[in-house]
Amino acid sequence: MTDIRYLAPRTLEEAVGAFAAAAGAARILAGGTDLLVQMRAGSARPGMIIDIKQISEMTSIEETADGGFRIGAAVSGAVMAEHPRFGQVWPGVLEAVNLIGSTQVQGRASAGGNLCNGSPAGDSVPAMIAAGAVVTIQGPNGRRQIPVEAVPAGPGRTTLTPGEILVSFTLPPRPKGSGDAYLRMIPRTEMDIAVVGVGVSLTLENGTVTAARVGLGAVAPTVLLVAGAANALIGSKLDDAAVEAAAAACRAACRPIDDKRGTIVYRIKVAGVLLKRATAIAADRAGKV
Amino acid sequence: MNVINNKWIGSRTIRPDGADKVTGRASYSSDTNMPGMIWGKVLRSPHAHARIVSVDTSKAEALPGVKAVVTSKDLVEFPLDTAVMLGIQDMRWMSRNVMAREKALFHGHPIAAIAATTEAIAAEACRLIVVEYEILPHVIELEEAIKPDAPILHDFIQFDGKPSNIAGKLEHKLGDVDAGFAGADVIIERSFKTRPVHQGYLEPHSCLVSVSSDGKAVIWSSSQGQFMVRAMTGLLTGLPQSDIRAIPAEIGGGFGGKTIVYLEPVALILAKKSGRPVKMVMTREEVFRASGPTSGSMSTVKIGATKDGKIVAGQGIYYLQAGALPGSPIRGAAGCAFAPYDIPNVQTVGFDVVSNRSKVAAYRAPGAPIGAYAVECVLDEIAEALKMDPLELRLKNAAKQGTKAAHGPVYPVIGFVDTIEAALAHPHYKAPLGKHQGRGVASGFWFNAGGESSAQVNVTEDGNVVVTTGHPDVGGSRAAIANVTAELLGIDHKKVSVLIGDTATIGYSNLTGGSRVLFASAMVVTQSADKVITTLKERAAKIWKIDPEAVTWEDGEARPAGANAGQFPPMTLAQIAAKASETGGPIGAGVQLNTQGAEGGFATHICDVEVDLDLGIVRVLRYTSFQDVGRAVHPAYVEGQMQGGAAQGIGWALSEEYLYDKNGKMDNASFLDYRMPVCSDLPMLDTVMIEVPNPKHPQGVRGVGEVPLVPPLAAISNAVYHALGKRFYSLPMSPPRVLEVLDGV
Numbered sequence A: 001m002t003d004i005r006y007l008a009p010r011t012l013e014e015a016v017g018a019f020a021a022a023a024g025a026a027r028i029l030a031g032g033t034d035l036l037v038q039m040r041a042g043s044a045r046p047g048m049i050i051d052i053k054q055i056s057e058m059t060s061i062e063e064t065a066d067g068g069f070r071i072g073a074a075v076s077g078a079v080m081a082e083h084p085r086f087g088q089v090w091p092g093v094l095e096a097v098n099l100i101g102s103t104q105v106q107g108r109a110s111a112g113g114n115l116c117n118g119s120p121a122g123d124s125v126p127a128m129i130a131a132g133a134v135v136t137i138q139g140p141n142g143r144r145q146i147p148v149e150a151v152p153a154g155p156g157r158t159t160l161t162p163g164e165i166l167v168s169f170t171l172p173p174r175p176k177g178s179g180d181a182y183l184r185m186i187p188r189t190e191m192d193i194a195v196v197g198v199g200v201s202l203t204l205e206n207g208t209v210t211a212a213r214v215g216l217g218a219v220a221p222t223v224l225l226v227a228g229a230a231n232a233l234i235g236s237k238l239d240d241a242a243v244e245a246a247a248a249a250c251r252a253a254c255r256p257i258d259d260k261r262g263t264i265v266y267r268i269k270v271a272g273v274l275l276k277r278a279t280a281i282a283a284d285r286a287g288k289v
Numbered sequence B: 001m002n003v004i005n006n007k008w009i010g011s012r013t014i015r016p017d018g019a020d021k022v023t024g025r026a027s028y029s030s031d032t033n034m035p036g037m038i039w040g041k042v043l044r045s046p047h048a049h050a051r052i053v054s055v056d057t058s059k060a061e062a063l064p065g066v067k068a069v070v071t072s073k074d075l076v077e078f079p080l081d082t083a084v085m086l087g088i089q090d091m092r093w094m095s096r097n098v099m100a101r102e103k104a105l106f107h108g109h110p111i112a113a114i115a116a117t118t119e120a121i122a123a124e125a126c127r128l129i130v131v132e133y134e135i136l137p138h139v140i141e142l143e144e145a146i147k148p149d150a151p152i153l154h155d156f157i158q159f160d161g162k163p164s165n166i167a168g169k170l171e172h173k174l175g176d177v178d179a180g181f182a183g184a185d186v187i188i189e190r191s192f193k194t195r196p197v198h199q200g201y202l203e204p205h206s207c208l209v210s211v212s213s214d215g216k217a218v219i220w221s222s223s224q225g226q227f228m229v230r231a232m233t234g235l236l237t238g239l240p241q242s243d244i245r246a247i248p249a250e251i252g253g254g255f256g257g258k259t260i261v262y263l264e265p266v267a268l269i270l271a272k273k274s275g276r277p278v279k280m281v282m283t284r285e286e287v288f289r290a291s292g293p294t295s296g297s298m299s300t301v302k303i304g305a306t307k308d309g310k311i312v313a314g315q316g317i318y319y320l321q322a323g324a325l326p327g328s329p330i331r332g333a334a335g336c337a338f339a340p341y342d343i344p345n346v347q348t349v350g351f352d353v354v355s356n357r358s359k360v361a362a363y364r365a366p367g368a369p370i371g372a373y374a375v376e377c378v379l380d381e382i383a384e385a386l387k388m389d390p391l392e393l394r395l396k397n398a399a400k401q402g403t404k405a406a407h408g409p410v411y412p413v414i415g416f417v418d419t420i421e422a423a424l425a426h427p428h429y430k431a432p433l434g435k436h437q438g439r440g441v442a443s444g445f446w447f448n449a450g451g452e453s454s455a456q457v458n459v460t461e462d463g464n465v466v467v468t469t470g471h472p473d474v475g476g477s478r479a480a481i482a483n484v485t486a487e488l489l490g491i492d493h494k495k496v497s498v499l500i501g502d503t504a505t506i507g508y509s510n511l512t513g514g515s516r517v518l519f520a521s522a523m524v525v526t527q528s529a530d531k532v533i534t535t536l537k538e539r540a541a542k543i544w545k546i547d548p549e550a551v552t553w554e555d556g557e558a559r560p561a562g563a564n565a566g567q568f569p570p571m572t573l574a575q576i577a578a579k580a581s582e583t584g585g586p587i588g589a590g591v592q593l594n595t596q597g598a599e600g601g602f603a604t605h606i607c608d609v610e611v612d613l614d615l616g617i618v619r620v621l622r623y624t625s626f627q628d629v630g631r632a633v634h635p636a637y638v639e640g641q642m643q644g645g646a647a648q649g650i651g652w653a654l655s656e657e658y659l660y661d662k663n664g665k666m667d668n669a670s671f672l673d674y675r676m677p678v679c680s681d682l683p684m685l686d687t688v689m690i691e692v693p694n695p696k697h698p699q700g701v702r703g704v705g706e707v708p709l710v711p712p713l714a715a716i717s718n719a720v721y722h723a724l725g726k727r728f729y730s731l732p733m734s735p736p737r738v739l740e741v742l743d744g745v
């Protein structure tokens, strides 16, 4: 029954200033597809809402000079899908972002919100981790950059400090022969929460994997970077033994819970299955025949 | 039987409620508001089972904005030892379901209600009510509830002379099953489990109630029966029915779940106490926690057949969850299980079992899908054992005209055989299957129903027609009645407008359920239209100054019956209507009947699935329903019913279930985690309508709305077996369970 203040600053400085000044009573609003749902359910009761969608840096996509991409934290899934080149370079990241919700949700939901919401099941996070994305964060003490996997701290929590706002994702330039993919297991075909999600990014030279990253979601308190799985793939020609070893590394990394969305046994098994399937798609996209 | 030229009956006319629904103008119950209106909220039990020691509402009453408080003391008390029935509902249980009395019997059970100037104040006031509970051990699952040492919900319920959670038993018997099994070459006996599933209607329960200072109440609510709302609310609040006017809103789905009341009596007492109109709207979470799903079940079915495929005996034992208060649909399970077949020896037994869950409510062919699931899965095994095609096995044993069913009747003309033959001949049945794909078949039966119905057919001064009936339209009855009326009067269907009357404007009509509505209302509309035609002919006769017998009604016109009658140009309905005042006054007629002659519906379904062996996901690839629909008065709506039933069956078989935590609290009370299928989960659901008209109905109508949900559970289970070579005896076949079976965990 309390009043809520709504702010829509045009600059990042203003946003950070207001956010820091509110000392915990404020919440950042990107698409609102998590925040508004939480407010209706009564689990979030902010005294102030700071809408970041008026800040151009946070709602734009840029190709960087070196051939990478900088994506504003509040860019919606629909806008990402409309970008002429992004989806060609990072099809796995795009498919992960576009899996979020429905057409209606896509018009609002952002990768920044997905990451900052802190859900271990957020779909875009494993794909961003696999892509090796780095996030730019701005707070009362200035800017800093950290890898995506350093943001989640546990269910519903991040490592952002009070007053800090996620500004953008930077994806590195893509060497020739690269491909990525994201797969999730949901019991339905849409409108569901990942029981397991796996993102894989590969670079191949003459059929041999020269670089690989694997992100694994919904099987631990945070989305995981599974170095063991990547290492099993690097140097291989994606033969059965290497892929099986990577799947085993994914299974070993799982620390899931038994809940209404899936059992421990089920989640662990599926983590391995999805790793194999996502690897095959990524390899295919990288140009391996 | 009326002679019908079938210009409108059988045509896919534009549905009268379509434009409003698509554009958002349709008025559902929560769309109604009144000046001075306040909001009601329910305080619900946080415990699955607890004695209510005391309820202190003083703090809540003191909160500014609070206008009234209701506890069970404000409702009429129905002593435990005397049944008070309204249809199939016992008011002892209904009153205790609406508001807990001695005990809170499930998590979410209403304890008290508050009306306040805003929803937020009402919710806050609920938190200020102090309830002292004595927490009791609870029991959720069927197998636990029937154990001898289970926590007992109701001391007054006895079974075999001992306090028990088994609240009732029903048995059907035909012939001698022991003798039947003795003569069988193959006997297969299996046990099955199904989970409770919710009807899943989009519109939550809601109502607005206003009580004027002279004690007269008006109720706007979403229900499957305004007369049911009036009667139950009257009984639970003590008001005479003549003081209650129940106005049916457009309904956002019911599937049986809106055949009882939850909010109306509470809102009425809040309105009476506060002197203000009171609105109540459940949240989706409340709908899940406290409104009826259908039963979960445990069953054992045994079938014996001879080598040549003749079924000689069938036995089914069914335990159904009632929820916290007695009343599970054991009649549907035990009655429909073997009903499609001509079997000389049948025994079915149903047990009604209470446990600490929300009370079940009707769900599309209540109990019948549970009955058919077990029988139709065992039949698949019998067919396999006999190396017989499963449809041929069904064909060989299919009930026909003259077959005596275990639940009582001898069938008249029925179209079950036709559904099997159509399935056998359909390209779907022979289409090739790929790897990890399987095809399953199953059949099913539903009773259908007639009962009380009223209609009024009025001719407007400008020559159009308004038909009023008394059944809320959940399945297209307005469109179908418009077709019937246009056909009978011989006028364009656009000239007919069909409305649902409220309890003050149309005569008593039983609720929308049992697939009765078109059967019953087409009958009273037909008789009303016949009377209207008689009047129209009389008026023409008067104008022409000839004998009424010398006038016929053809193609929407009065015509002289023959050359002897005289030479007059035909008069249209509009021309006669224009002269109504001069010729005797307004033209219209109404009929009220307890309609008889409803006959059962039969269906046979074919389902193809594909299983992802690594993820355990079962996808339905192709689905075709074959149904004896009597007469498809509005084919698009009939197909919609068939598709809807198949879709709900797919959810029941593959993904829907209630999950409870260890404290007896439902753990998935949202559409996110209660997994109903979404559109992309389903293939196009194909339908084949077979018309074997019901000879006892003027248009040949059989009910069509419920039997579509009877075969799917087994059709899908059988398909999964044929894909995997492993049988599942429990639903839902969700991905983790499929992998458990595949991996042998």
Ligand SMILES: Cc1cc2nc3c(=O)[nH]c(=O)nc-3n(C[C@H](O)[C@H](O)[C@H](O)COP(=O)(O)OP(=O)(O)OC[C@H]3O[C@@H](n4cnc5c(N)ncnc54)[C@H](O)[C@@H]3O)c2cc1C
Pocket: A027, A028, A029, A030, A031, A032, A033, A034, A035, A036, A037, A052, A073, A074, A099, A100, A101, A102, A105, A108, A109, A110, A111, A112, A113, A114, A115, A116, A117, A121, A122, A123, A124, A164, A165, A166, A167, A191, A192, A193, A194
């Ligand atoms: C119907 C529906 C279906 C959904 N389906 C999926 C799905 O399939 N997969 C999935 O992963 N999710 C799903 N979601 C959840 C949600 O849509 C996603 O998590 C989405 O990415 C959130 O983005 P947003 O921009 O709407 O975030 P918001 O709701 O605006 O924000 C989410 C949280 O992050 C904080 N935040 C947002 N931006 C920043 C920032 N730049 N800096 C600091 N903090 C910030 C907010 O304060 C809030 O706590 C679904 C939601 C709905 C309603």
